[in-house]
Amino acid sequence: MKRIISIMTIAAAAAVPAMVSAQNTYSGYFLDNYTYGYEMNPSFGNNSNYVSMPALGNLNMSMHGTLPLTSVLYNVDGKTVLFTNPGVSVDEAMKNIKDNNRLATYNKIEIMSGGFKAWGGYNTINISAVANVDASLPGSIFHLAKEGITNRTYDIKDLRARGEAYGQIALNHSRDIKQVPGLRIGATIKFLLGVGSIDAKFNRAELELGTDNWIARTNADIYASVKGLTYKTKTYEPKQPGPGNEPYDYVSGADMDGFGLNGFGMGFDLGAQYKWRDFNFSLAVVDLGFMNWGKTQWASTDGTREVQTDAFTFNFDDKADNSFDNELDRLTDNLSKLYNLKDMGEKSGLTRSLRTTINVGVEYELPYYRKLKFGLLNSTCIAGSYTWTQFRLSANVAPVKIFSATANVAYGTYGFDFGWMLNLHTQKGFNLFVGMDHTLGKLAKQGIPLSSNASLNFGINFPF
Secondary structure (H helix, E strand, C coil): CHHHHHHHHHHCCCCCCCCCCCCCCHHHCCCCCCCCHHHCCCCCCCCCCEEECCCCCCEEEEEEECCCHHHCEEEECCEEEECCCCCCCHHHHHCCCCCEEEEEEEEEEEEEEEEEEECCEEEEEEEEEEEEEEEEEEHHHHHHHHHHHHCCEEEEEEEEEEEEEEEEEEEEEEEECCCCCCEEEEEEEEEEEEEEEEEEEEEEEEEEECCCCEEEEEEEEEEEEECCEEEEEEEECCCCCECCECCEEEEEEEEECCCCCCEEEEEEEEEEEEEECCEEEEEEEEEEEEEEECCEEEEECCCCEEEEECCCCCECCCCCCCEHHHHHHHHHHCHHHHHCCEEEEEECCEEEECCEEEEEEEEEECCCCCCEEEEEEEEEEECHHHCEEEEEEEEEEEEECCEEEEEEEEEECCEEEEEEEEEEECCCCCEEEEEECCCCCCECCCCCECCCCEEEEEEEEEEC
């Protein structure tokens, strides 16, 4: 697995274990008495007051990807091998690699939340922690790893990783509009406390490979907004100094000295629903707002730079110390030496807009069996290079007052998924729900989903 770890290291070259946008379980959007529907549409209220179990009221964990493990792991002579194995042909390995391969993980924990009826509507307050990661891996990286120096030139573009971690305090209010029968609206205001953020953009690495040296034309920026973080630098000393191959300083890593909050922000959710005959139409915009990060360390190539380096040399002999495999391992362990990033100093602050999610839904209640409803939901997260969208079609049933369930299928940026949720809810006393937007399929021996998509939503709450 070393090569896969190395490739992932490229994607998160300076990564902080954290990242963006609150994750919700979209399987629960149309589910009767799902306690946290208001997080996807703030006009949704609950039938009862409630208080959550600390840290277990609404636990969300998920991973997404367009690069299945089956694209990098193969069976050769009964053994599991990497796509780089000589037993896997170049054509076979590359046919499953896309030009842009995305990986993401989203995690959200409700530390404490509660809801109550007052002031003419329904109100909630919750405190939560969010930590998520996104990465984009260009197919050219996999071509380089598989083909070696068969090709002399590689153009690696748009290798990116982005992350944020923050705490959130949210206040929500929703109510029926009596002047317009069937209309209900809601809004949420969020106060955000930033823990850390990183945005790594390796925009370009045009490589001309040689047996004695490389010529690299690179363009990259890393913004790290983490309190106490500073970059480490080293000096590259060429083996054979000369014109165009002089010593230079480069960012080689980072040090941490202390830890604390390093940002603040505000966000808003706006939502509405309108019931007309057997249909219920809904629309919401979630996470409109900004995050202002504090002191930010900036490392950059300062535009496009051309560097000739003999830090990595290659030999066609697989048994040599500087064989392609050995040198590639060293390259992925020393990516910063290739990109030649400079420490550009400290920026006083950095303001970024939040990822905004738009949810549009329509629900149909079966007139001959009111306990069965069908729903269609489109969710689109607007996040620049990490934008995604999905359509989810669901069947929702509430056969008795204390139980409801949903089964749904979805298709979007991360492919096809099957989701479900079970919800046990007494009017007073106890509520338990469990579900998945992305049902686990076949797992690798290490417990990793072969499809690279999985999720879990679990919660215990106490209605009163």
